[in-house]
Amino acid sequence: MTINNALFEPINIGNIQLSGRFVKSATVETLCDQAGFVTAQYIQHYEELAQGGTPLIITGAASYNTFSRGVPYQLAVDHDDKIEGLKKLADTVHQYGSKIMVQIYHTARQAAPAPMGRSKAQAPSVVSEPILGVKPDAMSIEEIHESIQQYADAAERCKIAGMDGVQIHAAHGYLLSSFLTPHTNRRRDSYGGSFENRLRLLLEIYHEVRKRVGSDFPVIMKINGSDDLPYRKGLSTETLVKIAKRMEQEGIDAVEVTAGHYESGFTFERGNFKGYTRNVLKHGMGVHFSKMKRSFMWLFAPVVDLYFQRSARFSAGFNIPYARQFTKALNVPVICVGGLNTKQQMSEALANNDCDMVSAARGLVADPYLYHHMKNNLKGPECNYCNACFSRPGVNPLDCYDPHIKAEKVQMLAREQPELVELAEEAL
Ligand SMILES: Cc1cc2nc3c(=O)[nH]c(=O)nc-3n(C[C@H](O)[C@H](O)[C@H](O)COP(=O)(O)O)c2cc1C
Known part of the structure; x- marks a missing residue:
């Protein structure tokens, strides 16, 4: 099969042009301060990814109110005082020609409330989360309406800060995903029951966000390609494609395809x-x-x-079978994430029209210069999907915790960033 180099060709999301078809998928960083303000370490993390040529960077999940926070030290976009830090972040990334979007989310029942300093969790319905043992409260209509406004406020702050777009997190069993899924949404009011009712919150959030940021600001969405909830009322690929198609008609600019809730057994993190x-x-x-x-x-x-x-057994490109269905149905770019960290795999996925763009999370934790290395046929540290990085959010900063790969990463960064070596030597 001929492998073309579409990976390195420009593509548009809404009205912005990206230098290539490769995206850094959202990875919660544990690098902000307690209140979720951007820190120097947070900016450095993203500067590295921008130096590595990553065409589009999506930040880790950012909270927008108390109940939406999932882990300590994650980004928050909950008040106007966060704008200054976000602006520094956007300016830094832009210096290298990369684009950056903020992923906005609500953790719902997928975080223990006590470590987050609150007494309860919010969700569509009182359905216990078996992995964490969290029994959430059902959101009242007033809480839902307040949440919609706060979500839109957060998106507006991102635009004011100079971000290139926002990603609505409607996957992985978090709030919007749990409203879509009948297993987690047992409501009998206008936000539960029928397909239209379960879709309502996503639509209302999207419309309010769009109203605030305007039509020329990219708003993209991360959605499951399958809920992976056998024996429970999870969503099938067919229904999820239908949701994405509807969101495309409403004006969403791109869709990233993933899979699973926590209680699926972390199928979005196969490894x-x-x-x-x-x-x-x-x-x-x-x-x-x-x-x-x-x-x-x-x-x-x-x-x-x-x-x-x-x-959650690993296989390379594990969400490709789902992404393929979305690509067939949609006209906006479809981004496939999951188990893709080599040029060969990514180029094949694009050449086969399985997706329009590819994204990586763990591959970039191991090698923030992955795009630069792929483009120049250089070998960098390669993620082995050990999931050590995935066990640490909230307590340890996002990094590679496989000792061998981490050693390669340190060496690689020293090679690619001679000024870092100089700084380290000065510090001795
Ligand atoms: C440490 C870590 C943190 C993550 N945080 C987020 C997040 O904030 N938002 C999100 O949508 N996905 C998050 N993910 C999932 C990734 O975005 C991605 O969907 C998943 O890792 C599969 O891609 P990969 O095989 O390239 O790692 C996280 C994954 C890891 C390993």
Whole structure:
């Protein structure tokens, strides 16, 4: 098969032109301060990705109110005082010709409330989350309406700060995804029941965001290609494509395709889950759990890992079969994420018309210069999908935690950024 180089050709999302068809997918960073303000380390993280030539960078999930926060030290776009930091971030990334969008989300029932300093979690309905053991409250109509305004306020702040767009997170079982899915949405009011009712919150948020940012500001969406909820009322690819098609008609500018909720067994993070649960307990959000919960989870960790290993077995380009369906149905760019970290895999996905663009998360954690390396046929550190990075959000900064790959990454960065070596030498 002929592999063309579409990966390095420009493409438009809405009215912005990207230098290539490669995207950094959202990865929560644990690099902001407690209140979610941008820090120097946060900017440095994104400067590296921009130096690596990444055409489009999507930030990690950003919260917009107290209930939407999922982990400490993640970005917040909840007040106007966050605009200054966001502006510095956008200006830094733009210096290198990259574009940057902020992913806005609400964690809903997929975060334990206590470590986030609140007493309850909000969700469409009172349906317990089995992985974290969270029993949420059902949102009142007033809370829903308030949330819509706060979401739109957040998007407007991103535009004022000079961002190139926003991504609405409607995947992974978070708030919007859980409103779409019948298993998690058991409401009997105008936000639950029929397809139209379950879609209502996504539509209302999109319309309010669009009203605030205007028609020339890209608004894109991340959506599941499958809910991966067997024996529960999850959404099929067919229904999810129908939702994306509807959003395209409403004016969404691009769609990124992923899969799964937490309770699917983390199918959006297919990889190696051996030792994952104990890593969470030692280095991740598990440090905030009660002693009793920690001891219980420690004991059953191998069984839990085995469940994840089976439900979320890795295969290269694991969301391609879903993305292909979206690409057939939509005219706006479809971005495929999941298990893509080589030029060969990405070029093949584009050449086969499985998607219009590709994105990577863990591949860029291992090698922030991945795009530059692919473009120039250079070898960089290659992610092995060990999921050590995925066990640490909220407690340790986003980085590669495989000792061998991390060592390669340090060497590579020193090679690519001689000024960093000089700085390190000066610091000695
Ligand atoms: C540490 C970490 C943090 C993540 N944070 C987010 C996030 O904030 N928002 C989101 O939509 N996905 C998040 N993801 C999922 C990724 O965006 C992506 O969908 C997933 O890792 C599959 O892509 P990959 O195989 O290229 O890593 C995260 C993944 C990792 C490893």
